[in-house]
Amino acid sequence: MAFTTKLLINGESVDGAGESLAVQNPSTGSTICEVAEATTEQVEAAVRATREA
Numbered sequence: 001m002a003f004t005t006k007l008l009i010n011g012e013s014v015d016g017a018g019e020s021l022a023v024q025n026p027s028t029g030s031t032i033c034e035v036a037e038a039t040t041e042q043v044e045a046a047v048r049a050t051r052e053a
Contacts, residue, residue, distance in 0.1 A: 004034040007042060010049035017042060 004020060006013045016036025023032045038046070 005036055007036050007038055007046070009042060009046045014042070 007016050008014075017039045018037035020034040020036055022034055024030065025032050
């Protein structure tokens with residue numbers, strides 16, 4: 001059973017506002033999880049939080 005990951009921005013778990021990427025097990029081809037993709041704004045917020053840490 002696949003699950004969807006979230007983003008960690010400034011210590012908070014947030015949903016990705018972009019699409020998601022399927023991570024597959026190479027030996028079986030089954031989907032392990034869906035990885036949230038960040039938007040440009042979310043990446044900028046993460047970089048800003050890192051610089052301020």
